[in-house]
Amino acid sequence: MFEYAMRKIVNAIPILIGVSILVFLLVHLTPGDPARILAGPEAYEEDIAAIRERLGLNDPIHVQYWRFISSAVRLDFGRSFRTQRPVTQDILMRFPNTLQLAMVAITWSVIFGVGIGVYAGVRPNSIGDSLSMGAALVGVSAPSFWKGLLLMLIFAYLLGWLPASGMGESFFSADGLKRMIMPAITLGTGTAAVMARMTRSSMLEVLNQDYIRTARSKGLSERNVVYRHALRNALIPVVTLIGLQLGVLMGGAVITEQVFAWPGVGTLVINGINARDYPMVQACILLIATIFVVVNLLVDLTYSLIDPRIRYN
Amino acid sequence: MKRVLSILFVLMLMFALVACGAPADEPADPEPAEPAEPADDEEDEEEEEVVEDPDAKTDWVIALETDIVQFDPIQIGDATTSGVAFQMFERLMTRSPDGQPIPCLAEDWEVSDDGLEWTFFLRQGVEFHDGSPFNADVVEWHFKRAQSDDSNFQAQFSAIVDMEIEDDYTITFTLDEPNAAFPDNVIMPNGGFIPSMEAFESMEYEDWAMEPIGTGPFMWSEWVQGQRVELVKNPNWWGDGPKLEKVIYRVIPEANTQVIELETGGVDMITRASVQDLERFEANPDLNVIVTPAYRSRQYELNVERFPFDDKRIREAVNWAVDMPSIVEAVASPITQYADSLLPMAGWGYPGEGVLPNIGYDPDKARELIEDAGFEMVGDYYEKDGERLSIEIHSPDHRYFMDKDISEVVQNQFAQVGIESNVKVMEWGAFLDEVRASEFQMTFLGWNQSGADPSLFTDAKVMTGGRGNYANHSDPELDELLREALREQDIDVRKELYEEAQFMINENVWHIFVGNESLMWIHPANVRGWDPSPAISGDYTQLYFE
Numbered sequence: 090m091f092e093y094a095m096r097k098i099v100n101a102i103p104i105l106i107g108v109s110i111l112v113f114l115l116v117h118l119t120p121g122d123p124a125r126i127l128a129g130p131e132a133y134e135e136d137i138a139a140i141r142e143r144l145g146l147n148d149p150i151h152v153q154y155w156r157f158i159s160s161a162v163r164l165d166f167g168r169s170f171r172t173q174r175p176v177t178q179d180i181l182m183r184f185p186n187t188l189q190l191a192m193v194a195i196t197w198s199v200i201f202g203v204g205i206g207v208y209a210g211v212r213p214n215s216i217g218d219s220l221s222m223g224a225a226l227v228g229v230s231a232p233s234f235w236k237g238l239l240l241m242l243i244f245a246y247l248l249g250w251l252p253a254s255g256m257g258e259s260f261f262s263a264d265g266l267k268r269m270i271m272p273a274i275t276l277g278t279g280t281a282a283v284m285a286r287m288t289r290s291s292m293l294e295v296l297n298q299d300y301i302r303t304a305r306s307k308g309l310s311e312r313n314v315v316y317r318h319a320l321r322n323a324l325i326p327v328v329t330l331i332g333l334q335l336g337v338l339m340g341g342a343v344i345t346e347q348v349f350a351w352p353g354v355g356t357l358v359i360n361g362i363n364a365r366d367y368p369m370v371q372a373c374i375l376l377i378a379t380i381f382v383v384v385n386l387l388v389d390l391t392y393s394l395i396d397p398r399i400r401y402n
Numbered sequence: 403m404k405r406v407l408s409i410l411f412v413l414m415l416m417f418a419l420v421a422c423g424a425p426a427d428e429p430a431d432p433e434p435a436e437p438a439e440p441a442d443d444e445e446d447e448e449e450e451e452v453v454e455d456p457d458a459k460t461d462w463v464i465a466l467e468t469d470i471v472q473f474d475p476i477q478i479g480d481a482t483t484s485g486v487a488f489q490m491f492e493r494l495m496t497r498s499p500d501g502q503p504i505p506c507l508a509e510d511w512e513v514s515d516d517g518l519e520w521t522f523f524l525r526q527g528v529e530f531h532d533g534s535p536f537n538a539d540v541v542e543w544h545f546k547r548a549q550s551d552d553s554n555f556q557a558q559f560s561a562i563v564d565m566e567i568e569d570d571y572t573i574t575f576t577l578d579e580p581n582a583a584f585p586d587n588v589i590m591p592n593g594g595f596i597p598s599m600e601a602f603e604s605m606e607y608e609d610w611a612m613e614p615i616g617t618g619p620f621m622w623s624e625w626v627q628g629q630r631v632e633l634v635k636n637p638n639w640w641g642d643g644p645k646l647e648k649v650i651y652r653v654i655p656e657a658n659t660q661v662i663e664l665e666t667g668g669v670d671m672i673t674r675a676s677v678q679d680l681e682r683f684e685a686n687p688d689l690n691v692i693v694t695p696a697y698r699s700r701q702y703e704l705n706v707e708r709f710p711f712d713d714k715r716i717r718e719a720v721n722w723a724v725d726m727p728s729i730v731e732a733v734a735s736p737i738t739q740y741a742d743s744l745l746p747m748a749g750w751g752y753p754g755e756g757v758l759p760n761i762g763y764d765p766d767k768a769r770e771l772i773e774d775a776g777f778e779m780v781g782d783y784y785e786k787d788g789e790r791l792s793i794e795i796h797s798p799d800h801r802y803f804m805d806k807d808i809s810e811v812v813q814n815q816f817a818q819v820g821i822e823s824n825v826k827v828m829e830w831g832a833f834l835d836e837v838r839a840s841e842f843q844m845t846f847l848g849w850n851q852s853g854a855d856p857s858l859f860t861d862a863k864v865m866t867g868g869r870g871n872y873a874n875h876s877d878p879e880l881d882e883l884l885r886e887a888l889r890e891q892d893i894d895v896r897k898e899l900y901e902e903a904q905f906m907i908n909e910n911v912w913h914i915f916v917g918n919e920s921l922m923w924i925h926p927a928n929v930r931g932w933d934p935s936p937a938i939s940g941d942y943t944q945l946y947f948e
Contacts, residue, residue: 121831133557350654352628
């Protein structure tokens, strides 16, 4: 297993280099001149030229790429065009906030989603099944922007139970928890819905297997059949999904963060893109790509825990 | 599990109901904002001081769209940072409510007869927040930096060819040529803000740029990245005030969230809102909506080097074809007001409504002019030699108030006279690229200045080669007139010269004027002592809660 993990890590290197080239080209080829945006439409042309020179934007593109990649391997992503601060410093300050939000969202959505999925999978085509799958469909389709504002309207504006936006000073305080509720629900509903649908279909498939019939005919309780025999086998695709969803949540928290003024990486990316802050966008996207790779590796390794038949050789 | 399900079902129903009813319900029912306020305050106790008695509220919480960037005055480029910096830094001069330069860190100044030498007499006994003295050395150091390669405002200050310190509190600037608008460069926020030299020398640059030390009424206290900035009262400020103990900025990117925060008491002031929200706020007795004219002019630039605007008759025709006063009234009121000049109505250079030659709304006349230019109607649109009279309207989205919406109505009115057009809505960065390269036929564009001097608008926008003259306007006679107006020191003479210039600009028909965009502030009705004017809006020194 150690060997397998190492091989996976080594494999990840070309992926990340590929991503770095792609990101670099994407941000540099997108129309929009960072110096011009920085200086604004009212600026003097001479001042814009001076800013371009200072930011090193006049160098040939391969020189710029080399400068970027040679320092990136030392985890130095340069200085933000906008703030002049080292990009890594800003990201490190914000990343824990995004991580916190994503972890809370994934935790509740997995518990809730898998629960509903099992419930619906055990009684297919019942009213409960249709209702919960209908709800899941709404959860998947409703855009987070809309969900977020709706929650805010109900719980902050109409009921006044929760503060509308912002993050508390600490997660482990009443204020921190209250401020976490709405963003976590907004971010997690999509995932919960996907989880529910995936668990349901996976359960349906497993429940039709011969070994389930065997388990039932052995006289095992239904509870035992569903949770020990069926669910465990049904979980493999669900775990894969959790991995993918965690990546999606980390990268896709952008809108939720924007709506709830959550100081995460998402707002950095948005501001970075709007300002063509190349170093910031490159570093954030690379970070998100790295998370995807790491999470996928963890998912691969988890398989063997759920299903002992899976071996890595 | 059944319970979970029923809760889920109820929630779903609730979502659906609220979703259908929400927008219509809000105006009729403004009260719910009230009970929410105390509840929210309780929860905020860790963040903000809990004050039971509203009379004692001494912190002023303002919503910001983006986080602050950095506070080296010569590199501040964004409005957000500029607004926060304004509380901590001061300039040699500031502005009176009608936009004229008045003393700030300089108590007085003199201009030599040839207009080349400006002597500033500095205020004595002023200290920076770090206790270091403010004097002529600091002023010289600051403006040298502002002229250096590190500065984003090099061009702005390039007119200063020499600075001479007469004594600790007297400094003379020598300019390369007479420039009546020189105070506007000195007053300009950002580049004109004077920071502590001693701190600059003793601190790491990065720390210095993130812990601003000025002479202003408020001092830097705390910054939680992406969340909030806190400033505290400067007890040693030389002026009267401030009455507030704290100014707090909260970063809330989303406009709808800002509105909910205002209505639930999470913030005290927001500075943008949609037309619909404004109507609702105005009906709410607990809120004050303040709309103040600003030096922000909005117009469509017609590129005179591109088809079809190389023909003056077509430039006139598109003006006759569009009923701009009505469009602005319908789409962007009360924030944008129609103006018939390039110069902002709030500034001293504007001669008043109805003085300038202006084109009205007359679709028939538009058609006549187009036909006069050799076009004929084929089907629904005009054509000449097989080429259709087709215009691409460049427009940003949400950069200027209702920009895209105004462009869409213009497109519609063009179609009514037989001009084919499409609105090219672009992301800001890409938009700037194309506009700066003059790659457009017609574009919506704004010009924001913090000062009222007409030259800030005319010299940039219509002088040959001006820095904002993206539509290639050129009129040598006008250029000469503008240069004369800039050299002239007598304000009454200047006023006449700029009136003449506006006549010439309007007669060239280089634009479709849209109007002036105002600034807006929405805050609780119990705020007193604050009267934002177009020239100076961020002065919170006299503000208090009743």
